[in-house]
Amino acid sequence: MNKIYNIAIIGGGPGGIASAVESAILGIKEVILFEKGEGHSTTIRKFYKDKKRVDKDYKGQKVELNGNIYFCDGTKESTLDLFDKIIKENGLEVHFNTEVESIKKEGDLFTIQTTNNEITKAKFIVISIGKMGQPNKPTYPLPFSLKKVINFNANTTTDGEKILVVGGGNSAVEYACVLSQTNPITLNYRRTEFSRINETNQESLNACLTSQKVTPKFGIDIQKIEDENGKPKVYFTDGSEEVFDRIIYAIGGIAPIDFLKKCNLDLNEDGTPIVDDKHQSSVDGIYIAGDILFKNGGSIATALNHGFHSIQSIQEKLTRF
Numbered sequence: 001m002n003k004i005y006n007i008a009i010i011g012g013g014p015g016g017i018a019s020a021v022e023s024a025i026l027g028i029k030e031v032i033l034f035e036k037g038e039g040h041s042t043t044i045r046k047f048y049k050d051k052k053r054v055d056k057d058y059k060g061q062k063v064e065l066n067g068n069i070y071f072c073d074g075t076k077e078s079t080l081d082l083f084d085k086i087i088k089e090n091g092l093e094v095h096f097n098t099e100v101e102s103i104k105k106e107g108d109l110f111t112i113q114t115t116n117n118e119i120t121k122a123k124f125i126v127i128s129i130g131k132m133g134q135p136n137k138p139t140y141p142l143p144f145s146l147k148k149v150i151n152f153n154a155n156t157t158t159d160g161e162k163i164l165v166v167g168g169g170n171s172a173v174e175y176a177c178v179l180s181q182t183n184p185i186t187l188n189y190r191r192t193e194f195s196r197i198n199e200t201n202q203e204s205l206n207a208c209l210t211s212q213k214v215t216p217k218f219g220i221d222i223q224k225i226e227d228e229n230g231k232p233k234v235y236f237t238d239g240s241e242e243v244f245d246r247i248i249y250a251i252g253g254i255a256p257i258d259f260l261k262k263c264n265l266d267l268n269e270d271g272t273p274i275v276d277d278k279h280q281s282s283v284d285g286i287y288i289a290g291d292i293l294f295k296n297g298g299s300i301a302t303a304l305n306h307g308f309h310s311i312q313s314i315q316e317k318l319t320r321f
Contacts, residue, residue: 003030003121004030004109004121004122004123005030005031005032005120005121005122005123006023006028006029006030006031006122006123006124006314006318007019007023007028007030007031007032007122007123007124007125007126007311007314008031008032008033008034008110008112008120008122008124008125008126009031009032009033009034009125009126009128010034010100010103010112010125010126010127010128010129011033011034011035011127011128011129011130011290012033012034012035012037012039012040012041012042012094012096013040013041013042013043013044013128013129013130013290013291013303014041014071014083014128014290014300014303014304014307015126015128015289015290015291015303015304015306015307016033016035016040016126016128016289016290016307017033017040017041017069017083017086017087017092017307018067018069018289018303018304018305018306018307018308019033019126019128019287019289019307019310019311020033020087020090020092020094020307021067021068021069021086021090021092021307022067022068022307022308022311022312023311023314024090024091024092025068025090026311026315028311028314028315028318031092031093032093032094032095032120032122033092033093033094033095034095034098034099034100034112034114035094035095035096035097035098036097036098036099036100037096037097038096038097039096040080040083040084040087040094040096041079041080041083042130043130043291044076044079044080045076045080046153046155047152047153047155047171048076048153049076049153049154049155049157049175049178049179050076050077051075051076051077051178052075052076052174052178053073053074053075053174054073054074054075054076054078054079054300055073055198055200055299056071056072056073056299056300056301057198057299057301058170058198058298058299058300058301061298061299061301061302063299063301063302063305065301065304065305066305066308066309067304067305067307067308068308069082069086069304071300071301071304079300098114098115098116098118099114099115100112100113100114100115100259101113101114101115101262102262102263103125103127103262103263103286105264105283105285108123109121109122109123110122110123110124110125110285110286112125123285123318124285124286124287124314124317124318125285125286125287126286126287126288126289126307126310126311126314127260127263127273127281127286127287127288127289127292128288128289128290128292128303128306128307129256129259129290129292130253130290130291130292131252131253131256131291131292135152135249135251135252135253136249136251136252136253137152137249137251138166138222138249138251140222140223140224140225141224141225142225143225143226143227143232145227145230146225146227146230146231146232149230149231149232149245149246149247150225150232150246150247150249151246151247151248151249152248152249152250153248154175154178154179154248157179157183157246157248159182159183160182160183161183161245161246162183162184162186162243162244162245162246163179163183163184163185163186163244163245163246163247163248164185164186164188164217164232164234164242164244164246164247164248165179165185165186165187165188165247165248165250166188166189166222166247166248166249166250166251167188167189167249167250167251167252168189168190168191168194168195168196168197168251169196169197169250169251169252170196170197170198170201171250172187172189172250172251173187173194173197173201173202173204173205174201174204175248175250176205176208176214177201177204177205177207177208177213177214180208180213180214181213184215185208185213185214185215186214186215186216186217186242186244187205187214187215187216187217187218188217188218188220188222188236189217189218189219190219190220190221191218191219192218192219217236220236220237220238221236221237222234222235222236222237223235223236223237225247228243231243231244231245232244232246232247234247253291256292257271260273260292263281263283263286264282264283265281265282265283265286265288266281266282272292272293272294273288273292273293275287275288275293278309278310278312278313279293279306279309279310279313280310280313285317287310287313287314288306288310289303289306289307289310290302290303290306291303293306
């Protein structure tokens, strides 16, 4: 391709969409966004259950929005509708089903190569890929024969199934509380206290425990899981064992470290990219937005701010390019 873009954005989640929208509002032309999924916001579509509450101040993080996207509390559906609308209204150039394989700096330009061998050149890069595409998995083995009923999101649940939810964060509590309306739920967390959840989820959990809609299995870990006639049989460290119809793990995600290393970015010990106060990485011209800047995940509002501040910085540099 002979065309040179001003900005190439990798990832069609909130941070990537914000970067593209803020570019359009500032009048920056020649901006392209790559998303490996079939639509924008893959993490929200895949890992959020239908009608799941989506909070602006996720996990109790109070965030003042700095950019031009008005985002407030809603549901999975209203959040997706918001991003649908702003993509359409701003006429963004988005390439879906396009996964970026590598980014290399050659002189003053970046060369972006996709898995289908397309080559694009750009002056600046914003990487805003989520972590939940690579969810954390437990250290003990999971039987391959049970892969259809051992999940890392709640999208395939059926009403009435006996479900074990594993995890100690907001997602685990939200899965447990929402699913408890239609399913017998056990919530397992290896610690006795939920120190990482927000106040709203703590109240919901307390209500579910009081009403006995959620059975607690706290301060207990899982030793192993076996296949018992197509269902997961779970052995706990307290000596108990129980058969479930389905297990949902909500134990966080990991940064796509291999890809970040391919981009020659400096990472800290937990694989998080090192950035300055304007979200620029160790490679001049590559900016980072969204979840991959946080060990335990960020929020949609924070990702929107990352996009805004990254584009503000890029605009200043474009005037001198």
